[in-house]
Amino acid sequence: MAAATASPLAVTTPPEPRRPRVLYFGAAFAAASSALVVISMLAVYLQRRAENLAGGETALPEDVVLPLTPGNMGALTLLMSAVTLAWAIYSLRNDDRPHAYMAIGLTLVFGAAFIVDTAYLYQQLLLSPTSDPMAGLLYAVTGAHLVMTVVAMLFVAVMGFQALGGQLTGRDAEGMSAAAIYWYVMIAAYGAVWYGVYITK
Amino acid sequence: MTVTEDASAAANAPAPATATSGHQAPAPAPGLAAILGSGDHKVIGRLWLVAAMVHLLLVGVVNALVAAERADTDSFEILGRDWIVQADTFRFIGVVFLVILPLTISIATAIVPLQVGASTVAFPRAASASAWTYLMGGGLLLGAYVIEGGPGGTDEDGVRLFVAAFVLVLLALTVAWICIMTTVMTLRAPGMGLARIPLFAWSALVAGGVWILTLPVLAGLSVLSYLDVRYEEALGGGPSAFYDHVSWAFGTPTVYALAIPVLGFVGSVLPVFARTRHHLHRIALGLIGAFAAFTIGSWTAPGFSAEAEGPAWLYEGLWVVVSIAAIVPVLGLVGLWALTARKGRVKLASPLIFGVAALLMLLAGLTAGALQAIEPIETLVDGEGSSLFGTSWSTGTFAYVALATIIALLGAIVYWSPKLLGAAFPEAGARLVALLALLGTVVASLPELVAGLLGEPAAATEVAADNQSTIETLNVVVAAGDGLLALAAVLFVMLLVKTATSDDDPGDDPWGGHTLEWATASPPPVGNFTEVPSVTSEAPLYDAHHRTEEASA
Numbered sequence: 085m086a087a088a089t090a091s092p093l094a095v096t097t098p099p100e101p102r103r104p105r106v107l108y109f110g111a112a113f114a115a116a117s118s119a120l121v122v123i124s125m126l127a128v129y130l131q132r133r134a135e136n137l138a139g140g141e142t143a144l145p146e147d148v149v150l151p152l153t154p155g156n157m158g159a160l161t162l163l164m165s166a167v168t169l170a171w172a173i174y175s176l177r178n179d180d181r182p183h184a185y186m187a188i189g190l191t192l193v194f195g196a197a198f199i200v201d202t203a204y205l206y207q208q209l210l211l212s213p214t215s216d217p218m219a220g221l222l223y224a225v226t227g228a229h230l231v232m233t234v235v236a237m238l239f240v241a242v243m244g245f246q247a248l249g250g251q252l253t254g255r256d257a258e259g260m261s262a263a264a265i266y267w268y269v270m271i272a273a274y275g276a277v278w279y280g281v282y283i284t285k
Numbered sequence: 286m287t288v289t290e291d292a293s294a295a296a297n298a299p300a301p302a303t304a305t306s307g308h309q310a311p312a313p314a315p316g317l318a319a320i321l322g323s324g325d326h327k328v329i330g331r332l333w334l335v336a337a338m339v340h341l342l343l344v345g346v347v348n349a350l351v352a353a354e355r356a357d358t359d360s361f362e363i364l365g366r367d368w369i370v371q372a373d374t375f376r377f378i379g380v381v382f383l384v385i386l387p388l389t390i391s392i393a394t395a396i397v398p399l400q401v402g403a404s405t406v407a408f409p410r411a412a413s414a415s416a417w418t419y420l421m422g423g424g425l426l427l428g429a430y431v432i433e434g435g436p437g438g439t440d441e442d443g444v445r446l447f448v449a450a451f452v453l454v455l456l457a458l459t460v461a462w463i464c465i466m467t468t469v470m471t472l473r474a475p476g477m478g479l480a481r482i483p484l485f486a487w488s489a490l491v492a493g494g495v496w497i498l499t500l501p502v503l504a505g506l507s508v509l510s511y512l513d514v515r516y517e518e519a520l521g522g523g524p525s526a527f528y529d530h531v532s533w534a535f536g537t538p539t540v541y542a543l544a545i546p547v548l549g550f551v552g553s554v555l556p557v558f559a560r561t562r563h564h565l566h567r568i569a570l571g572l573i574g575a576f577a578a579f580t581i582g583s584w585t586a587p588g589f590s591a592e593a594e595g596p597a598w599l600y601e602g603l604w605v606v607v608s609i610a611a612i613v614p615v616l617g618l619v620g621l622w623a624l625t626a627r628k629g630r631v632k633l634a635s636p637l638i639f640g641v642a643a644l645l646m647l648l649a650g651l652t653a654g655a656l657q658a659i660e661p662i663e664t665l666v667d668g669e670g671s672s673l674f675g676t677s678w679s680t681g682t683f684a685y686v687a688l689a690t691i692i693a694l695l696g697a698i699v700y701w702s703p704k705l706l707g708a709a710f711p712e713a714g715a716r717l718v719a720l721l722a723l724l725g726t727v728v729a730s731l732p733e734l735v736a737g738l739l740g741e742p743a744a745a746t747e748v749a750a751d752n753q754s755t756i757e758t759l760n761v762v763v764a765a766g767d768g769l770l771a772l773a774a775v776l777f778v779m780l781l782v783k784t785a786t787s788d789d790d791p792g793d794d795p796w797g798g799h800t801l802e803w804a805t806a807s808p809p810p811v812g813n814f815t816e817v818p819s820v821t822s823e824a825p826l827y828d829a830h831h832r833t834e835e836a837s838a
Contacts, residue, residue: 106407106471113463117501124505214516224512228505 107262111239115269118235122228122273126280129221136218143285145216154205155282158198162271165194169240169264176247176257188244188260191267195237202230222281229270229277236270239263324409325811330395330705332416333387333461334698336423338778340383341691343427345771348376351745352729352764356757366746370437371430373745374528377535378436380687382454383423385543386496388694390461393489393546395705396697397465399802399809400486402474402818407467415460422453436528441514448511448527455504459497466493474801474818480567481823483800485697487570488549491577495542498581499534506530536679537654538607540686542580544647547693548573548618551640554700555622556824557796558637561629564621566823572621576614579607601660608658612651619644634796635715639696642723643689646730650685653734657682666740666751678737681730688726688770695722695777703791706784707808714780721773729766732759799824 133143144150172187206223213223243259323329351372354363364372394416398406406412429435429450434443469482469490482490510527533539552573556563563569631637656662657673664671673679695718702710736759737743739752749756794803801818802809803826822828 106467109467109470110408110411110463113466113497117459117463117497120498120501121505121508124502125509128506128509213512220512220516221509224509228508 105258107258108265111262111265112269115266118232118266119269119273122225122232123276125221125225125228126277129218129225130280132218132221144211144218144222148209148211148219150222150282150285151205151208152282154201154208155278158201158205159274159278161194161198161201162274165191165198166268166271168194169267172244173257173260173264176260181247184247185244188240188247191240192237192244195233195240198233199230202226225277225281229274232270232273236263236267239266324405324413326398326406326409326412327395327705327808329406329409329412329416330391330393333391333394333419334705336416336420337384337387337391338781340379340387340423341774342771342778344376344379344384345767345774347372347379349764349767349771351376352760352767355745355760356764367433367439369745371433371435374436375430377532377683378426378451381535381540381543382451382458383426385687385690385694386458387419387423388691389489389492389543389546390458390465392694392697392701392705393465393485393493394461396701396802397486397489398468398472399704399805399813400483400800401469401472401477402801402814402820403468403472404812404814405472406464407472408464411460412464415457415464418453419457419461422450422457425450426454444514444527445511448507448514452504452507452511455500455507459500459504462493462496462500465489466497469493474820476820480570481820482570483823484552484563484566484569484573485546485549488546488552488573491574492542492545492549495545495577495580499539499542503531503534535683537657537682537686538580538611540683541611541651541654542577543690544650544686544693545573545577545580546697547643547647547690548576548615550693550697550700551622551644552618553800554636554640554696556625556629556827557798558632558634559626559629560632560797561625562799562824562827564625564628569618569621572614572617576611576618579611579614605658605660609655612648612655615648615651619648635710635712635719636696636700636796638716638719639692639699639722642719642726643693643696646685646689646692646723646726649730650682650689653678653682653685664740665738671740673737675743676737677733677741677743680743681733681737684730684733685726688722688730692719692722692726695719698781700796701802702784703793703795703807704802704805704809706781707791708784708787708789709791709795710784711780714776718773718777718780721769721776725766725769725773727766729763729770732762732766735759736763794826797830799827801825804829 136143168187168190172184172191175181175184175187205226211219211222213220240260240263243263246259247257350363351369354361354369354372361369394406394412398404425446429443429447430438432438432443432446433440434445434447436447438444438447466489469486473482507527507530510530513526552563552569657678660672662673664673664676698705699710699715702708736749736756739749739756739759741749741752741756741759791807793805793807795807796803801814801820804818805814818825
């Protein structure tokens with residue numbers, strides 16, 4: 085094996101054998117951490133809401149209606165993005181680059197659509213974040229999930245560019261699979277938000 | 286390099302290649318660029334180490350000041366009423382998030398890749414970024430305290446800065462743990478299955494698992510606190526609510542998570558200084574894992590269960606079970622280590638003294654934590670006694686566990702100093718620090734337990750309703766213990782600086798170590814190993830030493 089002679093500024097010197105799954109595990113740990121931030125905020129939201137309801141008050145200010153349609157559309161959009169991301173990985177593994185690009189592009193479009201959907205929900209709510217403690221919590225929970233969505237989109241976009249550059253094809257689709265782990269966990273976190281915030285209200 | 290588990294196979298195996306043979310050391314890095322731009326895990330580990338040591342001295346001073354303040358429980362002449370709450374919370378926030386976790390990450394970042402035979406830590410750029418983020422966050426956190434923005438502080442901008450800096454520190458710690466865990470999971474040498482992971486690397490893995498379940502929750506709650514302060518109590522809590530949101534992290538059983546590396550460290554050094562193989566290595570892995578599992582039980586603590594729905598007996602029962610059960614895996618490990626020591630010939634070198642001291646203090650802390658959960662044991666005050674939870678007994682328990690962890694981490698620096706600093710730590714000085722730290726821990730923690738039993742409240746701002754003069758006398762003893770600990774910390778830092786600037790060659794394997802970090806040069810070159818090591822047992826170097834001895838015999 086070659087001796088270690090590179091500059092100390094280099095990340096690592098000796099060429100090492102292929103180490104699979106590094107990105108998988110890193111993405112899984114990062115996804116779990118990110119999801120826990122959202123879930124912990126959701127737990128506080130649910131606790132405060134239960135306290136309000138137990139005290140005979142409404143969960144949100146009385147004149148505010150939390151619309152169900154944008155929440156459901158958001159869930160549907162993210163579910164479709166899960167299918168397109170799985171399609172992207174399948175295509176990459178089969179060296180089907182045109183379909184892989186299309187699937188990655190569609191996934192990012194669905195991610196953007198989800199952000200637009202949430203922005204539309206905020207517009208419909210007509211609720212200032214500072215007007216009520218529950219309003220602030222609602223924006224904190226959904227906002228934290230939006231941040232997670234943006235991070236997931238960036239991860240998929242970076243891996244998408246690597247695929248465009250020809251680095252992630254054939255059996256070597258680990259980067260995109262790692263991005264997919266983060267994406268799926270983001271969708272699961274939204275599942276908890278969707279049920280806790282929009283469905284049970 | 287291939288080393289085998291049984292003697293016959295070992296005899297047939299090729300001799301392990303020495304790590305330095307044929308190795309060309311890289312040219313010294315040019316100045317500051319070596320630190321600022323390095324992705325080398327040893328450099329990143331040293332960066333964490335320097336920051337943690339500075340924070341250790343700072344926390345030691347504040348701790349001693351708070352203890353001295355409590356010698357007269359209602360005058361507040363030293364720190365004043367404005368500062369006492371901040372100083373009191375800094376004792377906990379500073380010890381956990383600015384000292385113990387960074388120190389653990391420092392050693393894990395520098396040593397774990399070597400232990401598992403990896404050329405680097407996973408995601409080295411992320412690891413480097415986490416270290417710099419921690420430095421920035423830690424600096425801002427201290428700055429926020431200075432302008433009275435810490436918990437209980439009066440400056441609103443300072444409070445905002447504090448919470449934002451705290452989130453930054455949590456982010457840095459989470460990313461660092463992700464890098465360490467990924468290293469253990471994916472960058473192990475060929476042949477090193479999960480059952481053959483060295484105990485310290487395993488303890489870093491399971492501790493990382495606990496912390497990436499804990500730190501994001503703290504981050505989420507801190508973000509809510511930030512919004513609360515930023516939007517003028519929009520969430521209903523306000524500036525004073527922050528510490529209430531995060532204080533569960535300093536109580537039992539979450540605080541036990543700090544001590545997971547203690548078990549890994551003792552398990553790593555004991556077989557080396559007993560000069561034998563670790564007895565039932567796989568069982569030890571399981572026991573460390575079991576101990577880690579019990580540390581995720583803060584939701585059973587009285588602070589949470591008081592507000593929880595459901596039958597009170599369930600939560601109280603779980604609290605008792607978790608508090609008592611946490612001690613069982615540690616007792617199991619003590620048994621294994623006693624068997625290991627009995628099989629070998631123990632040499633009482635300084636790392637082992639640190640290890641034994643840390644283990645004794647951890648057992649004391651775990652025992653105190655278990656007693657705290659048992660309801661019939663109450664404070665000894667006139668009239669009706671109350672639970673020990675929320676008294677100085679709780680802070681005494683925290684002190685035992687936190688100081689046990691610090692002792693073990695200082696011992697880890699001594700043990701791995703050839704790899705971490707490139708020179709051997711002075712043995713006599715290390716022994717003196719270990720004994721001072723052990724004595725200081727007992728003197729600083731035991732009176733806190735007694736004061737708690739006499740009804741002293743945990744918060745430094747509150748005054749005991751009964752036994753005040755006895756409690757004040759006990760607090761003088763605590764202050765003396767904190768003084769001893771501060772002395773030990775100063776002495777250790779002086780020896781550390783002396784070691785780091787020493788030109789002495791410690792040799793590649795001065796202790797006769799068992800695991801892969803001792804198969805490379807001291808300090809290890811960039812890339813760590815000249816050839817990818819391959820192992821077939823949990824103690825590859827032990828096997829290699831024995832094979833050499835047999836061949837020469």
